[in-house]
Amino acid sequence: MPEENVNKQAQAGQNPKDEEPRIGVYVCNCGGNIGDVVKCDMVAQTLGKLPNVTVAHSNMFMCSDPGQKMIADDIKEKGINRVVIGACSIFLHEQTFRRTLERAGLNPYLYYHVGLREQVSWVHHGTPKEATEKSIRMMAAGIAKARNMKPLEPVRLPAHRHALVIGGGVAGLRSALDLARRGLQVTLVEKSHYLGGRMAQWERVFPTNEEARPLLKRLIDQVLAEPNITIHTGAQVAGAKGYVGNYTVTIRQQPRGVRGTFPNEQGVMDVCPIKQRCEFNYGLSTRKAIYRPYKECVPEGLVIDWEHCTKCGECVQVAPEGMINLEEEAHEFTVEVGAVVLATGFQPYEPFYGEMGWKEYPEVITLPQLHRLLDDEGPSDGKFYWNGHPVRNVALIHCVGSRQVEGVHRAQMDGEVNNYCSRVCCTASLSMASLIRQKAPDAKIYEIYEDIRAYGRWHEDYYTRASKNNVTFLRYYAEEIPEVRRADEKAENPLLVKVRDHLTWGEEIEIPVDLVVLSVGMMPNPVQDLMEIFKVTPGSDRFLLEVHPKLRPVETAVNGVVLAGTAQGPMNIQESCAAASAAAAKVSALIEQAKVELEPYVAHVDPDQCQGSGECVKVCPQEEAIELKTFSENGRTFQRAVVTPANCNGCGVCVSVCPNRALDVQGWRLDEYEAMVEAIAADIPAWEGAA
Amino acid sequence: MSTETENRSAKILLLATLSGGYRGADMVGQGHMDYPPNTYILPVMSAAIFPPKFYIDAFNKGFDAITVMYSGTDSPYKGESEKTAEIINETYGKMKELNLDPRRLRLAAICTVCVRPFLEEVQRAEKLLEEIGSVPRPLTKPQAVPAQPAGTQGGIFHAN
DSSP, X not given: OOHHHHHHHHHTTOOSSOOOOOEXXXXXXXXXXTTTTSOHHHHHHHHTTSTTEEEEEEESOTTSHHHHHHHHHHHHHHOOOEEEEEESOHHHHHHHHHHHHHHTTSOTTSEEEEETIIIIITTOTTOHHHHHHHHHHHHHHHHHHHHHOOOOOOEEEEOOSXXXXXXXXXXXXXXXXXXXXXXXXXXXXXXXXXXXXXXXXOSEETTTTEEHXXXXXXXXXXXXXXXXXXXXXXXXXXXXXXXXXXXXXXXXXXXXXXXXXXXXXXXXXXXXXXXEEOTTTTTSSEEOSEEOSSTTOSSOSOEEOTTTOOOOOHHHHHSOTTSBOTTOOOEXXXXXXXXXXXXXXXXXXXXXXXXXXXXXXXXEEEHHHHHHHHSTTSTTTTXXXXXXXEOOEEEEEEEETSSOOBTTBOOOTTSOOOOSOOSSHHHHHHHHHHHHHHHOTTOEEEXXXXXXXXXXXXXHHHHHHHHHTTOEEEEOOXXXXXXXXXXXXXXXXXXXXEEEEGGGTTEEEEEEESEEEEEEOEEEOOOHHHHHHHXXXXXXXXXXXXXXXXXXXXXXXXXXXXXXXXXXXXXXXHHHHHHHHHHHHHHHHHHTTSEEEEOSOSEEEOTXXXXXXXXXXXXXXSTTSEEXXXXXXXXXXXXXXXXXXXXXXXXXXXXXXXTTOOEXXXXXXXXXXXXXXXXXXXXXXXXXXXX | OOOHHHHHHOOEEEEEETTTHHHHHHHXXXXXXXXXXXXXXXXESOGGGOOHHHHHHHHHHTOSEEEEEEOGGGOSSTTHHHHHHHHHHHHHHXXXXXXXXXXXXXXXXXXXTOHHHHHHHHHHHHXXXXXXXXXXXXXXOOSSOOOOOTTXXXXXXXXX
C-alpha cells in the first residue's frame, strides 16, 4: 500500500473541526408498528431535553420521502451534524438513511440506527410503558454514541481488473466465464492437468437428465473461446502477498511432459510398463503412467504421472521425436490480481475399512463408483455387471459419511463426525435407481435410507419414478446402522444386508444382494495450504466459511476472497453454477472500476496513546494488517503500531489487548460503547406517562 | 431473594454481533415473541474488542447481567471466538475478586436464526436475577473472597 494512503487512512476518524455535536433525533412510528406500542411523541419530546440534541421529531414513516426530507432539511437549515434514528431493523434502512445524509452534505457515517421495531415494539406488546421507557434509553444510548462519533471515509484502493480463479471444475469455469464476459481479465488455475473436475465423471446430471460431458464440453468451449481468460492446468498457488485489489500470487506449474497430440498415442500408452489405480474411474480400472483420463478431455493431449513414472524411456522410443520430454521441470510465475475466487470443490467421503463392508468385501462400492460403472464410456461399457456377472440384486444405502452421530459413527482425523447433510446424495441415489432399472429391468433394487431429502425442484420426481419402478424402500434410524456381511458360501448372493426397517414397524430384515452401493456424502477438498495463504477459515463442517449465507453470501471475511461452488458446502451442479455466478458478480462489483471501496470499520491507532508495546501485532490474526514501525523525532527513536487498512477486517482482537487503549475499530469504538452503557443505565428525564 | 420491584429495575445487557445474535434478536421480533423489556441489545461488529474492564465497569454502572451473543466457531473473524472466550474467562477472575457471581456474565453462540436459544438466554438471565438480585453497588473488593459453590460458573454456551 502506498505510504501516503496509509497516512490518509490513519488520519481518518479524526475530526479536524472538532465541532460541537448538534444531534438530530428522529423517532419513526412505522405506521403503527412502533407507534401502537411505543409513545413515539413522548420519546422524541423526552430526548429533546438531552444535551446536544438540537431537534427531536417523531414521524409516521421516516423512510418515506417526507421523512427523509425532514432529516435533510434539518441538516441544511439547522446545522445538524449527527443523526440518530429509531425505526425498523438496521438491516432494512441503514443504507437508505446513509444516502439521505450524503445527499444533504453530511458524512454518512455520522448516523446511528436504533432498532425500535424488531427489538422493542414487536417484542413488548403488552407493556407499552416499559417499551416507551426502553425506547428512550436505547435512543439515549444512540445519542451518547453520536456525541463521540467522528466522520469516516471508506477505504479506497486502486485495484487490478484481473481475477484469479482457483479450480477448473464446473464452478471455477462458470465463474471465470462470467467474469471475463464482464470485461475482466481472468487467470484460471487448475491443480490437475485437465479441466472439468468431478462433472466429467458423471454420465448424466439431474434434474434435467442431460448428458454431463457434452454439457461440460460446451462450457469449456465457451471458456476457451474467451480471450480474457488464461488457463494454467497442473498449476497450484504457492503463495500470495497483498490485499484486496492488489494481490501478487505465485503459481507453481507442473510440466505435462507431452507436447500436444500425435497419432500413435495409444501405442505410447501401451508400452508404458507402469499400472496405476485410475482416479477417474474411482479405482474400478487401471491406467498407465502416461495417460489421459477420458476420451474427450480438455486439453486432449496425454500427460505424465510424475509421481509414478520411472523415466524408463519406453514411451519416448515409440512417440514422434520431441513430443515427450521426461526432463521437463516445474516452473513458477506470478500474477497480479485484484480478487480471488476459491472454487476448490469437494471429494467424496471415503468410508473407513469395514464400514458397511467397505474394502472388506469387494462387492461393496460407492455411489461415485456406480456412476462410473453405469457410464457407457466407463470401465464396463455401461453394463451393470460385477465380477463378470450381471447384478440382479442391489442395495443402495443412504447417508454414508453424512448426518453422522457422535458415539455411533467413527470420527474423522480431527475428532469430529460429519454431522451435516450432503444434500445431493438422496436425489443422486434415486436417479441411479432409475438408471439401474433401465439397464437391468429385472433387477431387485433396494433403497435403504434414513430420510429422503429430495429437496430441489423436480427432485421429488425421482422418488416418484423410483417408487413406480418397483424400487423397494426401507427406512433405518441413525442409531441402528444397516449391517453388511458375507452370506454363506452356498448362498446365491454373496452379501446380506441386515436392516431394522421402520416402514414395517421396526421389523428386522435381511436382504440377499449381489452388490451394495454406499451413497457417500461430500467432504471438502483438502485446501489447508490455501487457507493459510489467503487467511480464510473453515466452518465446523470443514468446508470454507462464508461471512453469512443471507447477509453476505459467498464472501469470506477476507476482503477480495470469495467462494464458488462446493468449496463452501455440498451442492449440486445447478447450485454450484449459481454460487459461481454470485461469486463472479461479487468480484466484478468489487474491482470492475479499477478501484476498491471498503467500509471504514478497520483498526485505528491513536499515535498519541500508542507506546509501541506490540501486543496488537502479537495477537492480530490477519497477516500484514498491523505492524510496528520505527519513527524518529527530535533525535528520539521510537516504535508505533501502524495499520494497513486493506488487510484489516475489523475483528477487533487488537483492541482488547492494548495496554494503553491506543487502538479502536473505527465506527465501533470502545469509548462509544462505554458512553452507551452509561446512557442506558443513567436516570432518564421524566416523561409524561412515566409515573 | 430480591423483591419484584428490584427485578423490574434490574438491567440485562446483550452485546450481540451483527453477524450473529443481533440478527437473531431481529428474528425474535419478526416472530412477535415477547421477552421482558429490561433487556438492552447493543450491536457489535466483533465481541473481541471488549477488555475485562469494560464488563466490570458495565456492572458498576448499572447492569446486573451481561450476555455476549456471538457466532462462536462460525464467526467470520479468524480468532474472534478464541479471543472472546479468553477475555470472558479473564473477566471471571476479576469478578471473583469483586465477589460478583460469575453467572452474571455469559458467552453464548447465537446465530442469525437462533430464535429459541435467544429467548432461552434472556429467560436464563431473568431467572438468575430473580434468584440473586441486582449487583450491590459500588463494587468493592471484599476482605475475603468466599469460594463459589460448584456449578455456579457463568460458562460458555453454544446454541448452534
